[in-house]
Amino acid sequence: MDLSETGEEAAFRAEARQWLEAHVPAAPLASFDTAAGFEQHRAWEAELFGGRWSAVSWPVEYGGRGADYIKWLIFEEEYWRAGAPGRVNQNGIFLLGPTIMEIGTPKQKARFLPRMAAGTDIWCQGWSEPNAGSDLAGIRSRAVLSDDGEEWILTGQKTWCSRGAFADWLFGIFRTDPAAERHRGLTFILLDLRTPGVTVRPIPQLDGETGFAEVFFEAARVPVTHTLGQVNRGWQVAMATAGFERGVSLRSPARFTTTADRLVELYREHADPDLAGEVVQAWMDAEGYRLHTYLTVSRLLQGGTIGAEASLNKIFWSEMDLRMHETALRLLGPDAERPERSWVDGFLFALSGPIYAGTNEIQRNVIADRVLKLPRGTAP
């Protein structure tokens, strides 16, 4: 165990800090859930890519730096410390990208990864459907092979696609063998949202901005070369992606240590001794999540894997984030109902944490079944 940074790690941190200080926009960008803000964030992704900072953990050949997990965490710490913009392409860079690298064809890697890293293609995910939420295997959207076998013909509907309103591409799973058992017969498909037969309908979220979209497919034709992994093996591909998402990359600890630091500042402005304990607990929880993450990635670096334990992470960060925002609202008192306060906006977003990426109830089932080895219930 050595919790001090190596010289190389310290140099990496210094380089990241220096670049970010020189490049992070002085004024905050507009929300990426607006049309104008989305393009500002796309431009920022391109700027990050220009400095080779958009996908630091990717290999150099795709525009990354080949950074290991520790360096990735260091970069994230510097990124949040610098107050840099949110990552509009996080679904692509952190979820889809690693999956393409693992199981994509050479053509897919060449076609998708550089444009993803550069922010040329912004990705959203298409998993949920109106009748397939927690019960994701209940997916009904169909993909049928064309007569010549060259294209998938998609019909059906996806929903709750974050950033789907303005994204360029969607990755999702579609039913390709309706006769197969629920978790089989699904295929992972990548598609251009401008494909004829695809209709995107934005959905305003609690903050009034169109952070969501639902996407309709009416005989939309997609080349079969855009199948990721094997046909009818889409569930396994999706679960690999979900492992990355819940495990480490979706919410880096720096996001929450930054929130905790802001909460401490808010406490200094509104010092309410009754809330001191909550503020201290919030700071400890953010730090606790950081330590837990470092322990996890150190295990990964030694050849370990992350499995159902990822569900512990997801529960912890999502409930911590919500608690921190609730504490902030208590400190704000009468200002807690004013939406222009960033804490209020953050609260509205934090509310969705225990829901997206697999509800916390599903995560608790996963922990009980796979870590504690309790017997499976009748449902789910």
Place this chain on the structure above:
Amino acid sequence: LRFAFTEDQLLFQKAVRDLLVKECPPVAVRHAWSSSDARAESSVRWSHLAEMGVVGLLAPAASGGLGQTEVDLVLLVEECGRAALPEPVIETAAVAMPLLAAAGEGRAGAVASVIAGEWPVAVGLIDTGPYVAGAATARLLILQAGDDLHAVEPDDVQIIRVESLDPTRGLGIVTWKPTPVNRLDVPPGAADLAFDRGALASAAFLVGLADRMVELAADYAREREQFGQPIGSFQAVKHLLADALLRIDFARPAVYRAAWSVAQPETPADLRGRDVSMAKAYASDAATRAARVALQVHGAIGCTWEHDLHLWMKRAWALAAAWGDAAWHRRRVGRWLLG
């Protein structure tokens, strides 16, 4: 940066676990309850732990110890917690051992006796409050007066026994006199460091207790049937246990980091205290929650004297309150954080 243990450290942990599975089963803990005057030095498992080097782990190799650090120790103390070990490993191995080893040649005899497992030690610091655990059966007492620490012989103290929920705690109120002879020649700040070591080790012990309680409850939930199926198949039960496990899983890295901070002599005392306090607050909360959940999952049988669960629960409650409870430690983090 590498937040991981070495292969050797993990093997040592496993060796201690295996030893205690054999030599410290629940029936042995229960036996210690009914003979709370039993002396650690006459316990076979304590001498085995001493032979393995657990008791003298923090003493330098030149004195006959293993010359290892708190990072090595927390893994082993966690195992002692898992077994609810009745002997005073926290006080003796984590607190007294490094103190005596730092106190110079004059204490060489005491160092050797502690390493050999012959001298269980009790510790009474200002911040540990009025009760000294293991006071009546200790062969040496480390006691604080002002900024100074003293190593006091049992003959030189008067002890009023105090009952604990957990009889193995052997609590006493100790009356004694500091003298130049029993004063320990240790560097300034040694008392604070001693307290941090005790709080750290009790946090590690609590993690082990908590882990075992969740394990016991999960075992029970797999076996116990109601409505024609194991109660562990019900979501209400699954979620209770998943939450308890979550707290343990997040307490552990806090304990490991605190061990690292204590083990680095250059760590400033305020940061060391912050890290230890975070660990103890997390571990105390995790263990009391694990006790509560394990009891709920066991149902009425868990409320009986006959069932073993209370051997772990009562130690958890006792240690959650000892060495500063969660609220005390949160306040200490708060003083660092909020001023």
